[in-house]
Structure formats: C-alpha cells, structure tokens
Amino acid sequence: MCEFKTYETAWCPGCGNFSILQCLKTALEELKKDPYEVLMVGGIGQAAKTPQYISANSFCGLHGRSLPAAVAAKIANEKLTVIVDTGDGDSYGEGGNHFIHNIRRNVGITHFVHDNQIYGLTKGQASPTTSEGQITGVQVTGSVNTPLNPVLMAIAAGAGFVARAFSGDTKHLTEIMKQAITYPGYAIVDILQPCVTFNKVNTYAYYKSRVYHLEEDYDSSNKLEAMERAMEFDDRIPIGVLYQEQKQTFHQKNIVLAGREPLVERQRDSTVIKQLMNEFV
C-alpha cells in the first residue's frame, strides 16, 4: 500500500486547504500511485504550498506560472503523474493566460484549484472569483468587477474534463479527484474552499446551504447542458463532473512524442547532427 505522508503546514486552523490535502492523499493512495512517480506543482499562495506538505516530488515555482512548468515536465516525462495544486489567484489571475492556452494544449496533467474567492496569502484582496460587491481591504466600497466563472470558461475554451467540488464534502471531492487524475488529458477541478480568515462571505455555511450533487442521470457529455449548469452559481451550486469528453492529448498529437518512450529516456543520436551539417555544405 502506498503512503503519502503529510508534513507540517503553515495554514490557519480551520482552513479548507487541510481537507483538500487529505482528500488528495486518499485519492492517490486509492489509485495506488507510487509517491515517487507523482510530481506536485504549485505556484505562489497558501494553496500553492500544498506540494510541500505531501511526500512526493515537488516543484514550487513562480506566481501564476505553475501550469507552464507542469505541462513541460509532463511533456518531458509522460510517466510522471503531474498534479498542479494551487489557488484561484495563481490559476485565474496572474496565470490566466496559461489557463486558457493549456486547455488548448491538452497535456495530461491534473489541475486542482483551491478556489476560496479571495487572496489569502496577501491578506484578503479580491481574487478573480470574488463576488461583485464584496468589500475587502482594497476593494473598500465593494468589488465592482464581474467574477470570473472558471468552469464555464474552461468548457467554452474546450477543456475535456471540467469539474467543481467543495472542500467540505470530502467523500465527493476524493471521488472527483480520482476521476480527474485518471483522465488522460488536461483535467480541471475548481474546488470551493472557505478562507476562514479573510473571506467572511463564502463560509462553510454559505457553501453548505448552496451546493448540491449533479443528479445521477446528469449527462456530462452534453456541452450546452454543462454550460448551463456551470452558470448556476447563486442560490444553488452544482458540484460534480460538469463536462467530460475524450480528446486526443498533446502526447498523442505531437509526432515526436506519440507512442514512444518518454523524452527524458531517449539517447542523443550523434549521426543526425552530421546529416544536418551536410545540408549546409
């Protein structure tokens, strides 16, 4: 049985990050992943510290830049199970451009966004998902910007696996995580997560009274239906796999990578350079 240890964390007591980390460990263990084949990638932020708190390979890079590093590590070595664990600021704010374009790339990595609708590490400014009108230390008269809907955006941009989950529903979250990790392409899970210190609006009680499981007969292959459900984010918030489709992955489409051993295992062929030089003679 594989075991993923947890290290001491720097999170506030009661933080939603704890249950996300616990669910991640359970999901990986239940999937029988070997910790040595798992690469955890984070950017900057409280959620982005998750890779440091679990016994696996870890890459903690720059704010907003977790996706490019993660996809390239996967491109280099397909054998790694690459999981990005990071926050809404990292994923949708500073990293917004990478979020859009890595959906298009469809490299087989899993992206868990700890979405607490606030900037925690920098002490409570609006994030891209903060509700309109919410007052913060910087948005002193209330945020005037329309909150981003990450799952709707992901479906619209062509993501093959889009889910929403809630850190307070751990059994459900673990199941969604397992499905996301085993999905062959890019899988995004937006995880609603209370920030007990800085977000007094989106509390445990707030989410608990609103989230509901997608029905058992919900058809996750229906894109229009998925977009409608993705837009439901008010009194009722559906959680589960909103949209899923089988798409060719980057590794299947890239002619250098397709059907071959990982790039990092390939040896340099010195005869090629001679041929290439001859083209200039």
Add this chain to the structure above:
Amino acid sequence: MYNILVGGAAGQGIDTTVANLEVLLKKAGYYVFTIKDFMSRVRGGHNFSLIRFGNEIITSHSNELDGMIALDDDTVELHKQNLKQDGFILCDTKLTTTDPKAIKLNMGGMAKELGNVRVSGSIAIGVILKLFGIATDHVEETMKNLVKEAYLDMNVKAVRLGYESVETRFSITPGNFSDWMIISGSKSLALGAIAAGIKFYSAYPMSPSTAIMEYLASKSVEADFVVEQAEDEIAAINMAIGASYAGARAMTGTSGGGFCLKVEALGLSGIAEIPLVAVNVQRPGPATGLPTRTEQSDLKFVISAAQGEFPRMVIALRNHKDAFYQTIRAFDITEKYQIPVIILSDQYLGDSTATVEPFDISNIKIANPSNDEYKEGEYLRYQLTENGISPRLIPGKSRNFVSVDSDEHDERGFITESADVRNQMMDKRMKKLELLREELLEPEFFGEENCETLFLGWGSTYGPIAEAVSILNEDEPGKYGALSFGDVYPLPTKLLMEKASKAKQIVNIEQNATGQLKDLIREQTGILCTGSILKYDGRQISGEEIVEKIRKGGQK
C-alpha cells in the same frame, strides 16, 4: 574580394536570389559573407542584402559596392553613390534609371519565355557569375538542392541564359572553400543546441530570434526533440525550466523585449538551481525599438536581470563558429553548475551567413542529467557541499523525492525563513562562481603583440574589429591590437590587465550608446578607456567604418 548588393521591396524574392547565389559562389570555391538589412514589414519597403566574396576569409560586411542587382528604382537611388568606379547596376529594362553603369536586361520577359516570371532571379545569378568570370560547372548539381524538382530545369536554363547575356568584367581566382558550410548565426546556434542533445525548446515568435525556433522546429522530428510555441515569453521560460527539472535538456530563446518578460523566471532557475540555456538575440530597444535591426545594448541588462543575487554566466557570440561551439558549451556549463547560462547574440550575427569549416563534433562531452539511483538516506536536493554543487537527481528516476522551490529553502528543498539557512544557501550558490571562474575563456587577441592602441569589443563586432585591425596595421605597422570578449560575465580579466597595462590608448568599440563593456571593465578592473567608437543607429559598424573613425581621431 568583391561586394554585391541585392536590393528591392520585401516580397520581390531577394532572399531566394541571395541564398542561391551565395551557395553557388561557395561551391565555386569562394569564401562568402552575407548580411541582411530589412524593414519590419511583409511587403514593400526597401530591403537589401550584401554579398561579399573572395578567396580568403572575410569577417565583415562592406558598404563599398562592386555591383548591385536592383529589383526596383529605389535600390538604384539609395545605393548608387556607394558604387565603385567600375561598379555596375544590373536591372530589368522596366526600371527607369539612365545611369551609365546600368546593365539593363529584359529579365522579366526572358523569364516569362522560360515559363515563369519568378526565374528572373536565376537569370540575374547567371549574369553575376559571368561578370566575375565564374564557371557554371556546379550550377545544375547545386540548384538541385535549392529549387523544387519541377522548376529545376527552368532555373538551370535561366542561369545559362543570364550567363550568355553579358561579357566578363572582373577576375578573381577561387579559394578552397567549396567543402565548407555556409550558414547563418541563428542556424549555427540551433545546430549547436542539437549537437548538445537538446530535448525541449520553447519560445514565442519575436524578431530576430524566430529564426532559431524555425530551424529547430524544422528538424525536431529528425533530431528527436520537442519545440513548443508558447503563449507568451513567460510561459516559454517557465516551460523550459519545468522540462529541465524533469530531466530534458532545455533552451528558450527570444529578443530583448521578450527577455524582459522572462526575468523573474531567470531568477527561478538561479535559486532553484535548475539548468537553463536562455538565448537573447539582441535588437535595438527599449520597448519595441527597431525590430529587425541590430544593437548590443542588453549586456548590462542580462548580467543583472532578475531581483536578488545568484550566479549566472553570460556568453556573447562573436561569430558563426562561436554560435555553434559556445552553445554547446552553454549546455555543458548549465548542466555542470546548475546555473542559468545566457547566450547573447544579435540580429547582425543571427541573420548573416558566413562560410565556416564543418564543425568538429568528435569531442562533445556534456554530463547527462543525473541518472543516479540514490541509495540510502534522505536525498537532499540542495545538499551543502564543498564546491556549492549539490547532487542533482531527476524526479521519477529513483526512489527519492526531488523537491525544488522558488522560496529560500533548506537542503531538502522546503521553504525556510531561517537566517542561518539563508546564509548557508546563498553561500552555497555563490560558491559555484569560484569554480566557474577557473574555466572562463580569455578574450581573443588579434593584431600586434605590443600595440599602442588597444581596441576592446565583445560579441558580433569581432569580425569588423578584426578587419579594421588588419587594415590599420598595414598602414601603420605594429600599432594596433584588439581584444574581443566572448565570455563577458563573469568577466575574464587576466589578458585584459596584461594588454591594457602596455597600451597607450584603449578604445572600446560597441554597438550601443553608453559603452556597456567599457563600464563593466571599469567596474571590475578599474581600467579606463581613453576613447570610444559607438554606433546605435540599428546598423552594424563595418571594418571600414572603424578604420575611418580611427583616422578621424578615434572618437565617435
């Protein structure tokens, strides 16, 4: 040696004519050196190339013309004052010029008769070969590699037709360069990366660095590596770092403005100690500057780019040969020391083509990214060692966790705020510079051993300075010498101290407005330059221009 200009509007086929002509000249045995001068537009404007050829090595372009192929009237007007006494203007009868030097041929009509108006470039090539008395033995064989099979016959006929249309005017014996390569600086750099075993290249298109990505992409299947066009420059460098962390030898490339965007991640490579080769093909700045032109104004920027302090190396490429070998060396050093290595090229070198001896690839030795199976105990990615270099493992290859972090971290790679650990980690990283210093390459010296006037330059002014030194020493024997720096950071100082102590005047020659090398030298050694030749109009200084400026008193 001779010098021909091929000019016209963008889209008129200058590049094809030049590419074919330079290969034919080289196959005939001549040394060929070509530069490109073009505008940032897809159609129209005025673009030109200068093809200089002879029977000995040529290191600089020249603005004095033996002839030109003018594809439009603008070319004649803009360049006829540079024609030598016996110079010629080859052009189509449709041009309006009445210049007595003009050789007007109905090339468009002749081409149409051959079946395609586009072969008029080949007619012009035939004319050039005949004017210089160059045999056409190699035309068919050479054209085979240059044009599509369906058009081969037509093009060969066009060359012969052009050849028969004029009489020989010049004479030059060929050299022994037919077996050498003819290659651009950017392609040479890309070939170096392939020779070094590159597995991953990521970039965002940006002139003049795009040529590297284009060449690498065209060979990625054959040579087995991945080229990814990133969504932006920031993604490009973070991808290269991610791939490198996972064990793939990685490079990213851009030009000035793109490098600005990459700066934070350059620091990530520094603190996380992840090997990275980052190329900056310089162009004039700031901001968008002159996108298709040349400058050497990013030296001070790249040696201090990113906040904080960390060891790095900066190598400036001096010529086409350097572009190949120094790129390989960059991969070697980044692997060995786990520091970012920045390669500085520029538009002049990147886009120019030169004749070079086929590269020697028999001695390429680059340590592999570690394949070690770590056996006992906990693996410490940032283990404190004597020389500052920690054993590097590749994630997934052993039963050890490889943890890297952009925050200050402990030996395991975990975030720390401990003052002691911070000191230890800073010291560990900076220690690598001590070892690196021992393998720095001294600048190349040419000219007279005990010169009175010492020129200092770096990067692509190498060739023009070399030509200037040799012309000046012919006039005033024993007076001139030059040091051209390739390794610029850390700065090797041994030979510089020695030569500078003997010289009466020290003149820095740079393609920037402030004399960045001069400042760096003063900072590192206290040596002061007595004069400067600086050029920053976006056009490279030539050997002849340096000579002229020295004769006028050595100041700009």
